[in-house]
Amino acid sequence: MARANERVAGLLAEYAELLAMTGGDRFKIRSYEKAARGVGGYATDLATLDEAAIRKIPNVGASIAGKVHQAVQTGTFSQLEELRRQIPAGVLTLMRIPNLGPAKALAVYRELGIADIDALLAAVENGDLRQLKGFGPRTEEVIRTGIELVRGGAGRVLMATALDLAESIVDRLAPLADRCTYAGSLRRGKETVGDIDILAAAADSGPLMAAFVALPEADTVLVRGETKTSIRTALHPAAALPAAGAGTQTDPDHTGTGGASTAAAGGASAAGGLQIDLRVVPQEVWGAALQYFTGSREHNVRVRELAVHAGLKLSEYGLFHAETDELIVAGTEQEVYERLGLQWIPPTLREDLGEVAAARAGELPELVTVDALRGDLHTHTNLTDGVASLDEMLAAAAERGYDYCAVTDHAPELFMQRMTLEKALAQREQLAERRARYPDMRLLHGTELNIAPDGSVDWPEEVLAEFDLCVASVHSHFTLPAAEQTRRLIRACENPYVQIIGHPTGRLIGRREPIDLDLPAVFEAAAATGTALEINGGPDRLDLRDEHIRWAAERGVTFAISSDAHAVPQLDFVRYATLTAQRGWLTPDQVLNCWPYERVLEFLTRPR
DNA sequence: GCCGTTTTCGGCCCGACTGTTTTCAGTCG
Structure with a gap:
């Protein structure tokens, strides 16, 4: 069930955007952004908190606590409503377009009255945009392609x-x-x-x-x-x-x-x-209806074909004899598939990508599930950009019943996180101190390294060697040519201290294209070097994505299903990664963090 | 607006990049 936290965090973030547009103090804006993250990432449901307790949420002080309280009670707060009156909701949607921030969004609204993406595109087409100060031909082009990117997921x-x-x-x-x-x-x-x-x-x-x-x-x-x-x-x-x-x-x-x-x-x-x-x-046709409405269309076509060949007819009302129209089964999906000579096919496979043939042969994979996960190998704390403390993250991981958990805060080259070796070492000490508290959960000290354009990572070898686990990810230079990006990732795979490549393509759904890669070449390098590829559960990442997982799996790659949690509730992000992994046909044996600790340790420490 | 074993006031993550400029504003990561 949804918590109040997400809704209120959304209101605070919206307020921050509106403040940014109306030229509010930038530190004040940042305060609301941080408060939004604090509220969204807070483990306790806001609805159960009084104002004093709300005040204890990270980045929430007296002023914001009052607004949060009001928002929990009434669904909004007065200052937000005031700004909403000044700026139409559509203007905020303009900011979905990459490289179009609050200043430009406000400019097109104030100068041209543009308050939705359609109108903006029209203004680009007829050259109106160019009259505006600060909008040149290049900006026009950037906006045009940005709209295409956003429209790529139109309405999704x-x-x-x-x-x-x-x-x-x-x-x-x-x-x-x-x-x-x-x-x-x-x-x-x-x-x-x-x-x-x-x-x-x-x-x-x-x-x-x-x-x-x-x-x-x-x-x-x-x-x-x-x-x-x-x-x-x-x-x-x-x-x-x-x-x-x-x-x-x-x-x-x-x-x-x-x-x-x-x-x-x-x-x-x-x-x-x-x-x-x-x-x-009607209850009697539940199974047939569920099968029909789950789709995909392509899957259903394939299944109905099978029915026709067997002299049967499948619809949302049931499985019938073609000649007599006599109902055979409709009650459950299992019965429908079974009567067609198929194993029950998990919904995540129903894309007509070979699942029907596999089900017929009794060769469907035993898919990975959330319950099969024994640990999380990519998490953050408030030492860098997380909102929960080390203790809060560990307690939540233990609560999930994990056998092991890696803390992988950012590394120094992501400058704004202000990570230093000293901080990392201090965290390692803290982690060591907590081992006794978690006898049933192994604590791994890791880091999320940054892959530089040349494929190198933060810190010298002797430092890397002391981490239990190194995830390496691309956080910059997203637009290099394919040959360079490919070489960059292959070099990262070849680094003997890098065990997992984090969010390998760097895409953000609807907002940033994946980096240009020769994927088969990268997958082969990952397989050859024994470097695991991450399936990042961030809702707008899901990176690697479904079809790429399958390609990589065919080449023998090992995967890590990770939350990349920056807050306690985000440990649940593994759910989305697991669904994605299922769509890539993965079994627990192909997923590093489904393995028992001893086997993981062997993977992490073997000579490479 | 928030926060504090470097401050209860004065900081706040800040450098790079790009396009439109002619010294900078906006955006991103």
Whole structure:
């Protein structure tokens, strides 16, 4: 169930953006951004806190605590409403466009009255933009391509955002139904979804439909029917945040400013204007309907083909004899697949990418699950850009039942994090002191290194050798030519102290393209050197992505499913990474952090 | 607006890059 934290964090981030546009003091702006992160990353649900307790949240002082309290009670706070009156919500959406920040967004609004992306594109096309001071031909081009990038995910929202919303709605509808769940691309674990499909089984659809259109999320009712009703959520930046009950999205590159705000209004992360369909079917056809509405279309075509060849007919109403129209099965998905001679196919595989043939041969992989994870190998603390202390992170990891946990704060070359060797060594001491407190969880001292353009990383060899674990990631120079990027990553793989490559392509869904890479070459290097590739669970990263995981797996690569958590609730990000890993057909044996500690240790310490 | 075994006031993460400039503003990481 969604916590108040994410919603309020979104309001604070939105307020920070509006302040930035209206020329507020930059330190004040930063305070609200930091407070948003503190609130979103706070482990306790705000709804259970009084104002004094709210005051204890990191980066929340007396002033913001009052606003947070008001927001928890009323859903907003007065200063935010004041600014919302001055600047239309659409202006904030302009800031989704890369390289278009608060100053330029305000300029196009004030000078040209532009308050949405369509109008901005039109202004680019007819040359209006060029009249503006500070807008030259190059800026025009940057905005044009930026709009294309944002439009690439037109109307789509991040899986985490959709999952949070879908689960929350299912929770509220379930008491009125015999069964209720979400289906569609969300159930298949796709990284973004264009709409949410909710399926319910009930004898009488009336109460369900009534409750559905009465949801506070239902801004517009698009269709109102007996079996299908569609609503659309409000087009408001703070309508929802990513991170499915798991804290606000961290800054994309652990950078402090800018990130928290883009999480609120940014890219595919907001759920504003999202269509949600509710379909109600009789309990007897639940399985057939769920199979049908889960898709994908391509998968269903393949399965129905199989049915036709067997003299059968499959629809959302059941599996029938083609000739007699006699119903064979419809109650559960298992029965439907089984009667067609197939293993039950996990939703994350239903893309017509070979799963039907595999199911027929009884050769579906035993997919990795969240329960199979024994540890997390990429986490941060407030020593760098996390919002939780070492103790809070360790306690939360232990709470999850992990057998091991690596703390991997940033390294010095990411200058704004102000990491030093002294700080790293002090943290290692602290970690050593805590070992006795966690007899059932091994504590690994790691670091997240930065891969320089030439493929080198922070710190000399003798320092690297003393870490239990080195993750190495690209945090800069995203636009090098493919040959250079490829060489850069291969060199990182070849570094004997680097055991995991973090978020290998550096993409941010809807906001930044992946770096240009010869992926097969990198995968081969990773396999040859025994360097694991990360599946980063950050909702807007999911990097590596599904199809690339499969390519890499075919080449024998080992993977790490990581949260990259910068706050306690974000440890849950492994959920999204695991769905992505399933879409890459991974089994626990291919995932480093599904292994027992002894085997992980062997992997980390073997001579290379 | 927040925060403090380097400050209860005076700092705040800050350097690089790029495009539009002619000395800088905006944006990003």
